[in-house]
Amino acid sequence: MKYYIxxxxxxxxxxxxxxxxxxxxxxxxTEFRFWGGDLMAKVASQKPVKHYKDLAFMGFLEVAMNLRTILKNIKICKEDIKKYQPDVLILIDYPGFNLRIAEYAKSLGIKVVYYISPQLWAWKEGRVETIKKYVDEMLVILPFEQDFYKKHHVNAHFVGHPLLDAISDLAPIDAENFKKENGLNDKEIIALLPGSRKQEVEKMLDLMLSVRSYFKDYQFVIAGAPSLTKDFYEKFVDDDVHFVSNKTYDLLRSSRAALVTSGTATLETALLNIPEIVCYRSSQISYEIAKRVVKNIKYISLVNLIMDKEVVKELIQKELNTENLVTELNSILDGEKRNEMLNNFELLREKLGGKGASEHAAEIIVNTK
Structure with a gap:
């Protein structure tokens, strides 16, 4: 079959x-045509129609400023799907774009599968009606999402979380070898995951590194984003602040703890069993807008949302400051809070259902009639 992803x-x-x-x-x-990135290109042995780096506009202001580009990309995508005529369209999250494409594909009689649900339970719940109309199969990766869709009379399949697939296949790592191979010193590592966009990374790294004088027995190592060059990070690097690129999982597994910007990385860090502090700060305008549109959500990190309690500390906006970072980081480097967090991470993995999400999803997609 022909798949458009x-x-x-x-x-x-x-x-x-x-x-x-x-x-x-x-x-x-199987034949693939897709919008995505280098990992998809490696599997398909071909380049994407559009790379995600040309699509990823985050935040209300950034989306508004790039609306013309977004609309142009939607038009290109529709024309390409019509020309390719796939048997199945597979949409991966990215709702603002993908729900428009779902409606168009349905008008052409193409089967539509949504893998990894938009976070409609947090905001824009009305989009469930769009999914009812234009999506044939909804495959969800968080256990509470199945109940959310059931409430709205949508038959969603919980397939497990794909991060467990990616993490379970990792070979064991030796932290000392990792340090030697990457030019790091012998001190224990505190990993810094500041995000992927230039302005966000600069803001978050300044805040994260403000604690360094309080932790002189540790070295701080920045996980570089694929979208940013090594040169960009040079101004942050010195004897006890280092940088590695495209080795985030190995860095985390070699670390004592991590400071992580809110997003998927917070869940990845937990599944790799590394105690963490979740950090979030946006422009005040974006934050105020978000507060008004996000409803009934107590937490911003996936770890806490899935567990429905505060497992990892979230430092948001003004709470994200040097004093609070020092206090919380001290509490997870050693002691009772660290052990409690690690125990909760084990329960988190159990809740997510174990390995096999990709296989379960593929089985449903291949058998879509």
């Missing part, structure tokens, strides 16, 4: 690439 960001590229591998195992006559 749309992933609009780095995490979507990862999950879509694993899904593509699973589809290839189940459908010997």
């Amino acid at each position: 749309i992933a609009g960001e780095a995490s979507g590229d990862l999950h879509a690439s694993n899904l593509m591998k699973a589809i290839l195992h189940k459908d010997q006559n």
